[in-house]
Amino acid sequence: MTTPAIQWYPGHIAKAEKALKEQLKLVDVVLEVRDARIPLATQHPQVSEWVGSKAKVLVLNRMDMIPSQVRQLWENWFESQGETPYFTDAQHGKGIQAVTQAAQAAGVEMNKRRRDRGMLPRPVRAVVIGFPNVGKSALINRLLNKKVVESARRPGVTKQLRWVRISKEIELLDAPGVIPGKLNDQEAAIKLAICEDIGEASYDNQRVAAELVELLNYLGDVHGNFLPNSPLQNRYGLDAKECTGEDYLVNLAKERNQGDVERTARQLLNDFRKGLMGAIPLEFPPY
Numbered sequence: 324m325t326t327p328a329i330q331w332y333p334g335h336i337a338k339a340e341k342a343l344k345e346q347l348k349l350v351d352v353v354l355e356v357r358d359a360r361i362p363l364a365t366q367h368p369q370v371s372e373w374v375g376s377k378a379k380v381l382v383l384n385r386m387d388m389i390p391s392q393v394r395q396l397w398e399n400w401f402e403s404q405g406e407t408p409y410f411t412d413a414q415h416g417k418g419i420q421a422v423t424q425a426a427q428a429a430g431v432e433m434n435k436r437r438r439d440r441g442m443l444p445r446p447v448r449a450v451v452i453g454f455p456n457v458g459k460s461a462l463i464n465r466l467l468n469k470k471v472v473e474s475a476r477r478p479g480v481t482k483q484l485r486w487v488r489i490s491k492e493i494e495l496l497d498a499p500g501v502i503p504g505k506l507n508d509q510e511a512a513i514k515l516a517i518c519e520d521i522g523e524a525s526y527d528n529q530r531v532a533a534e535l536v537e538l539l540n541y542l543g544d545v546h547g548n549f550l551p552n553s554p555l556q557n558r559y560g561l562d563a564k565e566c567t568g569e570d571y572l573v574n575l576a577k578e579r580n581q582g583d584v585e586r587t588a589r590q591l592l593n594d595f596r597k598g599l600m601g602a603i604p605l606e607f608p609p610y
């Protein structure tokens with residue numbers, strides 16, 4: 324049997340899950356952040372169970388990294404599933420106000436229920452949750468309109484707990500809840516690794532980069548009208564068509580890095596993650 328491309332550390336998963344559940348106990352509304360390039364792979368199957376009957380605001384961040392037509396496809400699809408996605412670019416502060424308003428609306432509902440039970444109104448308490456590195460801290464900073472929460476390219480940088488006021492109506496836990504990785508879905512795990520939304524897991528750059536090449540070929544064939552034309556050819560001057568991901572890496576390594584495939588794999592992944600190949604969604608709504 325071949326080893327899976329992504330391996331998670333079970334200890335870290337148990338710890339992250341426990342911390343997340345503790346945070347969820349404290350709040351009325353959950354802002355669930357996903358990566359707009361992979362809205363399905365950044366959905367954890369147990370989150371709806373953990374969130375329970377609390378209000379949820381679904382945020383698809385990194386909207387700048389997908390074309391606007393694809394955003395529209397997702398909007399339609401989520402609406403058809405009875406959910407409203409809020410698209411944000413937390414790096415540049417786009418789409419933030421709509422998220423605040425949605426959280427505020429959840430607070431209105433909560434206070435109505437409190438009044439019905441003879442209780443005084445209070446600010447709605449919220450937490451931002453999501454997979455590592457999807458942009459939770461960047462979103463919190465934008466919601467607060469200042470830079471107090473550390474935001475970094477490295478996954479797993481956010482630690483302790485504090486409440487902060489976003490407005491008269493909303494209090495936010497300033498430490499985002501990190502959703503632990505999934506154990507059993509390698510296809511989703513590879514997309515998480517490609518987008519670096521993965522945290523405490525180990526993976527092999529060469530395998531992940533090879534998968535990215537094959538995924539780009541596949542997406543070009545099936546959804547070519549939504550993607551930049553031949554992104555690999557454009558970036559590296561080397562065509563990836565008719566070639567396995569591994570062969571492509573080997574050929575590219577020969578041309579650019581004296582045959583160093585590992586270095587080439589890392590460069591390719593970094594270029595994709597920085598958006599240097601263009602706005603490329605890795606998932607499309609299921610039909």
Ligand SMILES: Nc1nc2c(ncn2[C@@H]2O[C@H](COP(=O)(O)OP(=O)(O)OP(=O)(O)O)[C@@H](O)[C@H]2O)c(=O)[nH]1
Binds near residue numbers: 462
């Ligand atoms: N292009 C783009 N980059 C973003 C966006 N939001 C966040 N980033 C970048 O993504 C990286 C990760 O963002 P963070 O806010 O640290 O992510 P996080 O989810 O808090 O990460 P952890 O603390 O590791 O769980 C940073 O380099 C951000 O600048 C966005 O909307 N668009």
